[in-house]
Amino acid sequence: MMRRMKKEIEDEMLDDDRIGSEFNDEEYDRSARGVLLKKGPWTSAEDDILVNYVKKNGEGNWNAVQKQTGLLRCGKSCRLRWANHLRPNLKKGTFTAEEEQLICELHAKLGNKWARMAAHLPGRTDNEIKNYWNTRIKRRHRAGLPLYPPEVLQQTLHGQSTDGINSGNKVHPDFLQKKNFDIHDAIYDCMKDNQGMLPYVAELPDISAYSNMLNGFDSSQYSSFGQSTSSNHKHFRDSTIPFLDFSCIDRNGYYPFDHIQDDTFYKWTQSFGMQSPLHHAGPSSHSSMCYSHSLKNGNSSTSKPFEELPSIQYPETDLGSWGTSPPPPLLESVDDFIKSPTPISTLESDCSSPQNSGLLQSVLYPRKTPSSSKNQFYGKSSNSSTATPGERADSSALNMYDTEWEESADPVSPFGTSSILNECPAVSANRSSLDEQPPVHTVNGNTVKLEYVDPVWTPDSGNQITSLLNFSRPDFLLGSDWYEQCSGNDQNQSIFYDATSMFLEDQSATDYKHMTAGTSNPSQVREFGSCAWNNMPPVCQVSDLG
DNA sequence: AAAGAGTGCAACCGCCTGGGC
């Protein structure tokens, strides 16, 4: 390549006068032993030194390279250079169609396990695959295409593979773009951890629900979550995730977002560089959102009480204080999720993918909203629990999002039109998406309530384990008491799946039917839901069922 | 032709793990 040619020419020029010349501080680092080590691009002379060393001594003991050859490179750098560029049998050039297909499959199964993927691609390095994948993400995103081709989806979800790679019919959450929503990582890790203990976990089928939820929501680099480095990856895991109090949803499925309280959501959004619009509400806009998730029977005893912070605590002037964070598409999408109380029957999805994403899809994918909704928030307030179908009054707080985010749609706003997700076609193909429908309606006279639970979880809280569910899981209901109650008869089961399908798309619900088909014992399913997933900090809780 | 944006890739960085002591 031209760049390489140019580089090599420069290398030769540099090599001659490098030794003995002054060390540029920017190009050299002093090692722990006080040795100056070079950084930056490798020269051909350095390559030669390294190749000769490996020929003579074999791979490994990379730190010895510097000692034995005088090569001013750290061991890590040597290993990387060798592995990625110098070792024999390296295949260079663009990936073939077969390789691309294989990478898709591997990624669907393994996630961002580049080294493991590279093991299946002779001559390719993990770095190469990683770069390819990131590039692919960009391209697919730009093109508005789903990250995974349909055939890969099919193959992966059904445990098929063109290369014989079969991960036991399991799909790594990375398949669901885990880095975009790191909780899946924790979920999967949790499940993995429990596979030995819980035989039915080992039989866990495809997490297609997740895939459907997140399909098309790609690139860690192009979402607010995805911006996360490994550090904020952890941060997310450690974060308390506020969820919506669906007990506030009326029987028509409308969410009165006039119940927002405490600063949890604020903090949460802040943790992603977001500005919680909830705290921009003026004094008149009572907010008392419950970050809880429970099946409510009128007794929300398990709900953690919140202290409402004065709205003035987060003045509207903060609206512009997005800092330097990139646009937070999630929140933007949450906006759509939240602000869309329109009855689903009236909505036509503008999503094109056959893989509807359900809850998270709707959360993660924004849907264009008429600007007419602007400023609705300040004109509307609470008491939306009495909202009737067709009303948007129940979206008072939602419209607050609407308003503020639309107001933010200026060049400096993270929610401006430059948001990359604005360009991304939503992928919801059916109407179960939560941006079109509040996620829970009443079931057996109960409504589902998201309930905040203390993120500090200890084994001592075992009594609560069975009620601790991760709402982010599409199948969280399986772990609830409610499932046990619902599973008693076909009608209840149907209701159960109906409710579940509100969080999932149809296929996902079907998957979960299949999953639970072999686990007919409600207590087992319940245990599955409650134990296998609760090694992670609980995010929500399901309270008693009426 | 020039400037800015976009793209792709090599290399670096930080974290984790396992082995040796």
Add this chain to the structure above:
DNA sequence: TGCCCAGGCGGTTGCACTCTT
């Protein structure tokens, strides 16, 4: 048991190159 070190891995960055306006 704890510390140190080497190696491995995944995420991120920097920069040369290409494309677009």
